[in-house]
Amino acid sequence: MLALNTNLQKLVNIAQKDEKLCIGLMSGTSLDGLDIALCRFTGNGLQTQFSLVNFTTIPYADSFKREVQQVFAKKEASLEKVCLLNAYIGSFHGDLILQALAEWKINPTEIDFIASHGQTIYHAPKRLHQLKDYPNATLQIGDGDHLAVKTGILAISDFRQKHIVAGGEGAPLALYGDVLLGSKPGENRILLNIGGIANLTWLPADGNYADVLCTDIGPGNTLIDAACRKYYNQPYDKDSKIALSGSVNEPLLEALFVHPFFREAAPKTTGPELFGMAFVDEAQLMSGTAAIPNEDLVCTLSAFTAQSITQFIQQNFKADDIKIFTSGGGARNPYIIDQLKKKLPTSVIKDTAELGINPDAKEAILFALLGNEALCGEPIAIGNNPAVLMGKFSFPL
Numbered sequence: 034m035l036a037l038n039t040n041l042q043k044l045v046n047i048a049q050k051d052e053k054l055c056i057g058l059m060s061g062t063s064l065d066g067l068d069i070a071l072c073r074f075t076g077n078g079l080q081t082q083f084s085l086v087n088f089t090t091i092p093y094a095d096s097f098k099r100e101v102q103q104v105f106a107k108k109e110a111s112l113e114k115v116c117l118l119n120a121y122i123g124s125f126h127g128d129l130i131l132q133a134l135a136e137w138k139i140n141p142t143e144i145d146f147i148a149s150h151g152q153t154i155y156h157a158p159k160r161l162h163q164l165k166d167y168p169n170a171t172l173q174i175g176d177g178d179h180l181a182v183k184t185g186i187l188a189i190s191d192f193r194q195k196h197i198v199a200g201g202e203g204a205p206l207a208l209y210g211d212v213l214l215g216s217k218p219g220e221n222r223i224l225l226n227i228g229g230i231a232n233l234t235w236l237p238a239d240g241n242y243a244d245v246l247c248t249d250i251g252p253g254n255t256l257i258d259a260a261c262r263k264y265y266n267q268p269y270d271k272d273s274k275i276a277l278s279g280s281v282n283e284p285l286l287e288a289l290f291v292h293p294f295f296r297e298a299a300p301k302t303t304g305p306e307l308f309g310m311a312f313v314d315e316a317q318l319m320s321g322t323a324a325i326p327n328e329d330l331v332c333t334l335s336a337f338t339a340q341s342i343t344q345f346i347q348q349n350f351k352a353d354d355i356k357i358f359t360s361g362g363g364a365r366n367p368y369i370i371d372q373l374k375k376k377l378p379t380s381v382i383k384d385t386a387e388l389g390i391n392p393d394a395k396e397a398i399l400f401a402l403l404g405n406e407a408l409c410g411e412p413i414a415i416g417n418n419p420a421v422l423m424g425k426f427s428f429p430l
Contacts, residue, residue, distance in 0.1 A: 040428040047145045047187065048408045051075060054086070056130060056186075057401025058149040060175070062229030062305050063258055063362065064101060065268070066092040067126060069133045070397035077410040081213050081402065087137050088394040091129045104154050106305040115154065115174065122152055123176035127183025141185050148404025148424065149190040150396070151175035156304035158202040160297065171203040177427035189404040189424040199419030204302040205232040206423070208247035209406065210399030212415055215388055216240065221352045224385065226395065227363025229255040230304060231342055235350060245416045246349070248300035251341035252308040253363045256334045259310050264327040273368035276335040279328030288320035289313075289337045299349065300417070338363065339372035346377060353379040360385045360392035 037045065047053065052075045059068040071087040104110040104118065126149065134141055151173030158169045177190035193203035211224045211234035222236040231253035235246040254269065261267045261275065270276055292312070294303060313334070317323045325333075346355070357380050363369050364384045374382055384392040391398075403423055412420035 040430065044187065044408075044426065044428075050145065053145040053405060053408070054143060055145050055401050055404060056147045057397040057399070057404065058126060058130075058147065059397040059400060060126070060150060060152045061396070062106075062153060062255060063269075064093055064098045064105075065362070066090045067129050068394060068397040069130060070391075070394045070401055071133075071137065071139070072398055072401040074402070074405045077406055077408075078413060079213065081405070083214060083398070083402065085391055085394060085398060087133075088391055088397070089133050089136070090393065091133065097125075101152060101154070106155060106309060108306075110154075118152075118154075119174040119176050120179055122174055123179030124183050126175055127180045130180075130184050130186075144184075144186050146187040146189055146404055146408065147180060147184065148192075148400045148402075148407075149175060149177065149180055149188060150192065150400050151190055153304070156204065156302065156306060158302050160301065161303070161307060169197050169202045171197065177425060181427040181429040185429045187429065188427040189407050190427065191425045192400065192403055192423040194425075195421050195423040196419055199421045201419045202300075202302040205234075205247050205249055206403065207232060207396070207399055208234055208245070208415060208418055209413065210402040211247065212236065212242070212245060212413075213402065214390065214398075215358065215385075221350070221355045223346065223350070223355055223357045225342065225357055225359045226361045227253040227338070227342070227359060227366070227369065228361040228396065229253055229258070230308070231338060231361075231363065233342075233346075238352075242413075242415045246299060247416070247418065249302045250345045251295065251303065252334075252338055253361060254338070254366070255305050255308050256310075256313060257331060257338065257366075259305075260313070260327070260331050260334055263310060264330070269362065270331055270335070270366070270368075273335065273366055275328050275331040276368040277332075279326065279330070279332030281336045282320075282322050282325050282329050282333045284320040285316060285322040285325065285330075285333050286337055286340070288316040288322075289333075290341075291316070291319065295341065295344075299345075332368075335366070335368045336372065339369045339376070342369075343373060343376040346380075355380045357382045358385045358388055359383070360390070360395040364392050 181188035407424040414420040
């Protein structure tokens with residue numbers, strides 16, 4: 034019998050370890066920076082035990098953001114730029130990992146694997162592109178081989194493609210980690226992530242996996258952030274100061290909800306390809322509100338995010354004893370959280386720190402968990418989601 038080559042033998046050895054030290058990476062649609070979560074896992078599947086060893090977000094320079102924005106959520110972009118950024122981001126993220134490990138005084142040889150989400154540049158479910166001969170599709174760049182070679186660490190990346198091939202839309206992938214880390218028998222729970230896009234996972238008290246729902250809801254911070262960049266030269270509405278200085282414009286708010294996405298059945302996915310400033314401009318034109326004050330626009334977009342979340346929860350989950358655990362940048366938006374509490378008065382709303390999960394680190398943690406499952410897990414059937422293991426392996430040598 035032929036022996037395994039060195040890379041495959043190391044892969045088997047890592048998979049068989051009782052405890053794994055790994056890094057989860059998340060770079061979201063807000064382009065704020067790279068979330069780096071150093072995680073420790075034992076077990077897999079329902080026996081998964083997890084601890085967050087360290088976490089940091091390394092902000093992106095404006096020059097890097099401008100490069101990515103040239104190809105981000107655009108139907109037409111430079112193929113050369115996409116090609117170059119795919120290689121560059123893989124290597125660049127490797128540099129940021131090495132920087133974080135140096136600050137934590139950890140040798141890269143101590144890390145078993147990296148699980149990288151990559152940088153989404155286009156998300157195209159068939160519902161939105163409506164091209165009959167083409168399937169659901171999504172594209173994340175930041176090549177895993179460049180990441181592995183730069184760091185000398187096994188890299189697992191490109192998680193979303195297997196989900197699509199198996200019949201999903203490639204998102205939200207929070208489902209698997211939310212079920213494994215966030216379920217509690219006897220409690221109706223919602224894990225609500227308010228990132229660029231808002232998504233949630235419904236975890237029913239009876240623990241019936243057939244009833245679990247994970248879906249995008251609509252915009253999270255993406256429209257608020259876009260308006261702040263356009264009109265205030267600010268990356269986001271810190272402490273909701275702009276929203277709190279304005280008033281909700283009801284005709285505009287009503288026009289924003291006209292889009293059929295809000296009447297489509299869940300689960301569903303979306304992205305800034307739909308919810309961008311062109312979407313807002315169209316709603317303002319429809320409602321005759323193009324000249325409203327900028328602070329009223331930001332306030333209305335904030336209300337739009339909050340109301341889309343609360344309406345979805347009210348329409349889909351009838352229990353009045355739901356515990357909602359928030360994460361993502363929107364979890365620190367006072368206006369949005371206050372609106373959720375007002376419109377969902379029977380629900381307890383706290384962030385995921387209550388579950389022992391840093392709300393800023395949650396998405397990076399969940400990709401680390403997907404990496405752990407790719408190594409030593411088995412497919413789990415949850416609701417109507419594909420029962421698959423996701424991720425592609427890249428060796429450092």
